[in-house]
Amino acid sequence: MYDLDTRKRALALLAQGFSQNSVSKQTGISRAAIRSWQTRIEPLDRNHASACPRCCDLPRDPENPAAYAYLLGLYLGDGWISSSRRGVYFLRIACADAWPGLIDACAEAMQIMRPGNKVFRVQRQGCQNVTCHSKHWPCLFPQHGPGKKHDRKIAFEPWQQRIVDTHPWEFIRGLIHSDGCRITNWTTRLVGGERKRYEYPRYFFTNKSDDIRKLFSDTLTAVGVEWTTLARGSSPLNISVARRASVALMDAHVGPKH
Structure with a gap:
């Protein structure tokens, strides 16, 4: 993760008129990270367990809906959720080695969704599985279920549709990626x-x-x-x-x- 000074320098370049792509090339920071900082500049505290917005007494949308819309697209394409004996769920998204920027963007979006949980990358042949464990992945992705996604009904919850309606391009980008x-x-x-x-x-x-x-x-x-x-x-x-x-x-x- 990047510190606050690094984030401020990147945003300063944007303020000078440089595009996200140009700033990314100059700094080596992924476009997804730069994009997310325009919404939230403070570094995420990985040592502080975050509550699930869908499990609260009054369920609410994720704090960064743009990052959620992107991660939703990735999950519906190349992602899956599995459970452990301890009742913890693992979200894994397969990202080809050919696209390192995509891998970084996926990891960043996943970390934004569960800032108190570690995101790690498992190397496979030709790809990396970007992975994060949390008890709350099924809350955030209610499309999770037994079997393959194309063998079961996939539909949005009303709150998901509201997010996609507000951030359609992030969702489209996730599906294309x-x-x-x-x-x-x-x-x-x-x-x-x-x-x-x-x-x-x-x-x-x-x-x-x-x-x-x-x-x-x-x-x-x-x-x-x-x-x-x-x-x-x-x-x-x-x-x-x-x-x-x-x-x-x-x-x-x-x-x-x-």
């Missing part, structure tokens, strides 16, 4: 007798769960992104964003993995 990608397609055209190559970017999201794909596409529609469904064989597992204006929106708010 887990089960999505930004690629560049190309084609050739004959122009004035000369064949020229044209490249155009597009976003893909692939998930076996009909419910999760619908949560993703509904959120895209809410922010004005046009999308289409592409079938793989007979199963419509892929959602594509290819129109120029929609890709530009995605680039402005999501961007490629890093």
Whole structure:
């Protein structure tokens, strides 16, 4: 975790007009961390057990709903919750080694949600499982249940939908960072007798769960992104964003993995 002076220096660069991406490159700090500091600058106290906002006498939303929306997207894509004999739950999210910035962003969001619990990374072949234990993960992610996510009903609680409605791009970013990608397609055209190559970017999201794909596409529609469904064989597992204006929106708010 970064101390308060480091956080203030990063925010000072933002105040000077530098973008989050530029500040990240200058300082080596992940964009997710910088983004979260714009909401909360004080370092998290890992030695102080935090109460679960959903288990209080008066349940409330998580303190940092933007970080929650991002982590929710990651969980629905490449995350799972398992329990131990002691009644403690482990949230694990698999992040490919190819995207170190994504790994840092995932760890930061997880730590924001449970500041009193340690977040650690377990190396696997080609990926790291970003992991944190807490008794309260099922409270924060009520989609947890037996079996695979695509074999059971996945739906938001009203408080989750309220968070996603308020922070749709964070949720979209989490889903793209887990089960999505930004690629560049190309084609050739004959122009004035000369064949020229044209490249155009597009976003893909692939998930076996009909419910999760619908949560993703509904959120895209809410922010004005046009999308289409592409079938793989007979199963419509892929959602594509290819129109120029929609890709530009995605680039402005999501961007490629890093």
